[in-house]
Amino acid sequence: MPNVFGTPLKRREDPRLITGKGNFTDDIQLPGMLYMAVLRSPHAHARIKRIDVSAARQVPGVVAVYTGKDLEGKMGTIPTAWLVPDSDIKTPPHHALAVDQVRYVGDGIALVVAEDRYTVRDALELIDVEYEELPPVVNQEEAMKDGAPQLHEGVPNNIAFHWKAGEVPDEVFDRAEVVIRRRFYQQRLIPNPMETRAAVAQYNPSSGEMTIWCTSQNPHIHRFILSGVLGIPETKLQVVAPDVGGGFGCKIAVYPDEALVGYVARDLRRPVKWTEDRREHFTTTTHGRDMILDVELAGKRDGTLTALRIKNTANLGAYLSTAAPGVPTILFGLIAPGPYKIPKAAVEVIGVLTNTTPTDAYRGAGRPEATYQIERMIDLFADEIGMDPLEIRRKNLIREDEFPFDNALGLQYDSGNYHRALNKALEMINYDQFRKEQEEARKKGRYLGIGFSTYVEICGLGPSKVAGAVGFQGGLWESATVRVHPSGKISVFTGASPHGQGEETTFAQIVSQKLGVPVEDIEIVHGDTNRISMGWGTYGSRTTPVGGSAIAIACDRVLEKAKKIAAHALEVSESDLDFEDGAFQVQGVPGKKITFQEVTLQAYLAWNLPEGVEPSLEAQSFYDPANFVYPFGTHICILEVDGETGEVKLKKYVAVDDPGPVINPMVAEGQVHGGIVQGIGQALWEGAVYDENGQLISGTFMDYAMPKARFFPAFETAFTETPSPVNPLGVKGIGETGTIASTPAVVNAVVDALKPFGVKDLDMPLTPEKVWKAMQKGRREA
Amino acid sequence: MIPSAFDYTRATSVEEAVKLLQAAGGEAKLLAGGHSLLPMMKIKLTSPGKLIDIGRIKELSGIRKEGNRLVVGALTTHRQVAADPLVRKYAPVLAEAASQIGDIQVRNRGTVGGNLAHADPASDLPAVALALEAEFEVQGPDGKETLDAGGFFLGPLITALPENSILTSVSFAIPPEGAKSTYLKYPHPASGYAVVGVAAVVSTGPDGMVNDARIGITGVADTAYRAEEAERALVGKKLSEQTILEVAALASEGQEMASDLFASAEYRRHLTRVYTIRALKRLLI
Structure with missing residues (x-):
């Protein structure tokens, strides 16, 4: 067997996906299936005075209409699954359909079920709702003020929680030689996977069993929560995530819609499908970011950093989504010092409810925001003391010999060689030459800039006891079952739920490497609660470090048993056997061997097994990691700002990432590319904007600028591979590095380019007009 | 993103299309490439009761040179314009603009006539139509007439196209040699x-x-x-x-x-x- 670990195999999932043979939730057709659509509030904040559904009921083809009142008490509310400890968290009820008050544009009010997807949409328009409009509040700082409109009872000043970590006394800042203070606004973003959300439910009245197919990144979490909401025991509830067309975090949450489909299918005894349209997606699927960060960084004139203090005022939208409280707190706060030796740090987070779409995880979830502020702050600090941004990083980056490293907020970084990644990235550009070119260009009125981002992130979520300690209402271990069939073909059942990342390929490579079986003989099964015992899903770059490790351990267990059988068959002791090239080989006796497949067949025939060995060949692992893993790297962006229009033109982008040992370089590179694109999307183009009435005015692809391939130069990527001591594969995760690293790299580069104009900082997205105005201001002041 | 219900009729000639428009009494919209109309219907900015499909009327498509003008049939797609040898030779700016409209799918389906009659204030072709002093050939119940580009665009999505009329072709002035x-x-x-x-x-x-x-x-x-x-x-x-x-x-x-x-x-x-x-x-x- 060739060494498949580290081989750029083409993704096995791609032929079906790119030839239109994917099986997505909306592709599911069941006999007698009905279609559901949800009427959504056009107001950001209003009381529902009256709903008249009689006209909708009379439309031929309409089967049923439900309002919030019809469902009240008949199904549970939609819970929050991350109850941040010591934060006085409030969890106001989130009804699947609003009962008497709507709290954001998109809040569900009523639903219609009809024989086809056209009738159902037409009938929705016939529902007559009388609203009493209430004043809305969309900004988190406004919402906290006394006298601001209150969204929920029992949540004074709309403050859902108040969380703190670490402490830095004022005197540290008072006495510091240099203190940089800066406010950053992490704008609101709208995750837009190609596939919008969808759900199909089928109920079997005879057995009481229900199946819900839905666009989930974590079907077992969906089952766990929906079981409670619908009152169906997990033994009778199957949740399936078929092909899922991207999630980026927005398909972690359990939404009202999946629960409604289940409720209606059971109530009407017919299968029901709901598919979100893109307009609905913009307003009802969770948004990301929307945090106001007030940051203070203290240090010395020689560039030594001494303390970091952050206040994060996070906009959580109208209700607390599934993982929402964890994003601005645990996932943001604890990693805020980044890859630098900053001895003291404190983070305070206020989570605020507003009349906007709920926010939750979006690719990177907390870590892009953390990386952004520290990477911007270190540049501002360097600028203040007249130090090169590269030098200040070299000076403060944690050194190779300092791992494991305990950061000031209690995380232990597992392993790293930050300087090596930085140096490798620098080899891919010519820094001194660039600075000369920059100088020359400025004389000609051309503005080149370079930006660095030397990031570390927290991945591989995570040790379950830590999950518990930080209030996550679940475990974060992962399951794997490796079932070798009599023929030697292998089914692998993973509790992770990949939805585009390529693990059908990379997981097969792990198994192939371990068991010497060709990749083609290995099937990766995921996304079905009836086939997989348990799983916590795919997010937080955990799939390979946790799910992949579980598979590796299960493979070891298979091998252990196979070796016993092999030794028995060859009449040698186990210690005489080597496992190589897919066969057990007796040491020193060439040709005396038995292949893995032959052993497998023996295991199933069970005609002659060693004493005490049971038939069959299958093993399971429930792997709970001992720590998180910490991928890191250096991204460098070179760009030019058009001095006349403010337009930013990316010229060169270098990414060196260290995800530990790379299983499949092509897949890893693909993840890096996608991540960079999404991160730069935030830096330059994307931004959800509400008007003062709570209307989303960037609510279509005509206004909300998704990055397009033509916006980018070819990325230059490379890897360093520093194994993690945490898991048996040494892997760290690569799914979010690009999103985490690229945003500050680009903004740092723009600010560098604008140095002649005295620009210190600009709020994202760096649209041409914003950049132009900053230059104009600089020109006036010069 | 699903339009309201509408009736659909396919016209086989311009005359028939005009009659259908008249008969619909203002309720109908013409469907050519569909790349301006359908997106608006999907988000219900417009909900016409009837669509008259003129997309298969052959004589509305094609490009020819007539004296010092280039005549482009209303149904000619942006892709055809961008690639057409006559356009590239006599009015290269038209090809240049057409090649920058939307994306490949839009250029393959969207039509010159549909684009100009839609009169989106941010559309590319109106700028070229003005710079090439285009004339719009329209056919209505009372016959044919010609409208100048200068007076054609009245406001966002508003044109001088008379009621129940169809834009059949657009002729562009060929710039003088050496321009x-x-x-x-x-x-x-x-x-x-x-x-x-x-x-x-x-x-x-x-x-x-x-x-x-x-x-x-x-x-x-x-x-x-x-x-x-x-x-x-x-x-x-x-x-x-x-x-x-x-x-x-x-x-x-x-x-x-x-x-x-x-x-x-x-x-x-x-x-x-x-x-x-x-x-x-x-x-x-």
Whole structure:
């Protein structure tokens, strides 16, 4: 067997996906299936005075209409699954359909079920709702003020929680030689996977069993929560995530819609499908970011950093989504010092409810925001003391010999060689030459800039006891079952739920490497609660470090048993056997061997097994990691700002990432590319904007600028591979590095380019007009 | 994203389509490539009761040269225009603009007539239609008539197209031999429409002085317009960097600039100047 670990195999999932043979939730057709659509509030904040559904009921083809009142008490509310400890968290009820008050544009009010997807949409328009409009509040700082409109009872000043970590006394800042203070606004973003959300439910009245197919990144979490909401025991509830067309975090949450489909299918005894349209997606699927960060960084004139203090005022939208409280707190706060030796740090987070779409995880979830502020702050600090941004990083980056490293907020970084990644990235550009070119260009009125981002992130979520300690209402271990069939073909059942990342390929490579079986003989099964015992899903770059490790351990267990059988068959002791090239080989006796497949067949025939060995060949692992893993790297962006229009033109982008040992370089590179694109999307183009009435005015692809391939130069990527001591594969995760690293790299580069104009900082997205105005201001002041 | 219910009829001739329009009493819309109409129907900005599909009327498609004009059938797609040898030879600015509309799918389906009749204020073709002094051939219940591009675009999505009439072809004036032209656009990063688009056609006499200049500008105002002040200022002068800088500020003269989430009126006015400079500078070479 060739060494498949580290081989750029083409993704096995791609032929079906790119030839239109994917099986997505909306592709599911069941006999007698009905279609559901949800009427959504056009107001950001209003009381529902009256709903008249009689006209909708009379439309031929309409089967049923439900309002919030019809469902009240008949199904549970939609819970929050991350109850941040010591934060006085409030969890106001989130009804699947609003009962008497709507709290954001998109809040569900009523639903219609009809024989086809056209009738159902037409009938929705016939529902007559009388609203009493209430004043809305969309900004988190406004919402906290006394006298601001209150969204929920029992949540004074709309403050859902108040969380703190670490402490830095004022005197540290008072006495510091240099203190940089800066406010950053992490704008609101709208995750837009190609596939919008969808759900199909089928109920079997005879057995009481229900199946819900839905666009989930974590079907077992969906089952766990929906079981409670619908009152169906997990033994009778199957949740399936078929092909899922991207999630980026927005398909972690359990939404009202999946629960409604289940409720209606059971109530009407017919299968029901709901598919979100893109307009609905913009307003009802969770948004990301929307945090106001007030940051203070203290240090010395020689560039030594001494303390970091952050206040994060996070906009959580109208209700607390599934993982929402964890994003601005645990996932943001604890990693805020980044890859630098900053001895003291404190983070305070206020989570605020507003009349906007709920926010939750979006690719990177907390870590892009953390990386952004520290990477911007270190540049501002360097600028203040007249130090090169590269030098200040070299000076403060944690050194190779300092791992494991305990950061000031209690995380232990597992392993790293930050300087090596930085140096490798620098080899891919010519820094001194660039600075000369920059100088020359400025004389000609051309503005080149370079930006660095030397990031570390927290991945591989995570040790379950830590999950518990930080209030996550679940475990974060992962399951794997490796079932070798009599023929030697292998089914692998993973509790992770990949939805585009390529693990059908990379997981097969792990198994192939371990068991010497060709990749083609290995099937990766995921996304079905009836086939997989348990799983916590795919997010937080955990799939390979946790799910992949579980598979590796299960493979070891298979091998252990196979070796016993092999030794028995060859009449040698186990210690005489080597496992190589897919066969057990007796040491020193060439040709005396038995292949893995032959052993497998023996295991199933069970005609002659060693004493005490049971038939069959299958093993399971429930792997709970001992720590998180910490991928890191250096991204460098070179760009030019058009001095006349403010337009930013990316010229060169270098990414060196260290995800530990790379299983499949092509897949890893693909993840890096996608991540960079999404991160730069935030830096330059994307931004959800509400008007003062709570209307989303960037609510279509005509206004909300998704990055397009033509916006980018070819990325230059490379890897360093520093194994993690945490898991048996040494892997760290690569799914979010690009999103985490690229945003500050680009903004740092723009600010560098604008140095002649005295620009210190600009709020994202760096649209041409914003950049132009900053230059104009600089020109006036010069 | 699902339109309201509508009736659909396919017309086999222009005459039939006109009759169908009349019969529908204002309830019907014409469907050609569908790339302006259908998106609006999907988000219910418009919900016509009836669609009359003119997409298969053969005589409405094609490109031919008639004297000093290039006649483009209303159903000719952007892709056909962009690739057409006659267009590339006689009105290269039209091909240049057509190749920048939307994306490949839009260019393969969207039609010249549909685009111009839709009159989106940020659409590319109106700028070129103005700069090439297009004439719009329309056919209605009372026969055929010709409308000038100058009076065609009345406001956002509003044209001078008479009721129950169909735009059948557009003829573009072929610039004099030796004229230089270009279309330069700043595409909106989300929609791809022009934040500003400048179509410039400049002819120079034997004395080296500009004797004819036509500048169509789109994306910045209520409708595309001719930058007449800038045009006038160019005539009689040598096209030079200095001249260009002088006249470009006139490109937004008398126009009220549009403002949206992406670009304020002030910035659009600035961009109009910069893009006019850049477009005209392309003609220096």
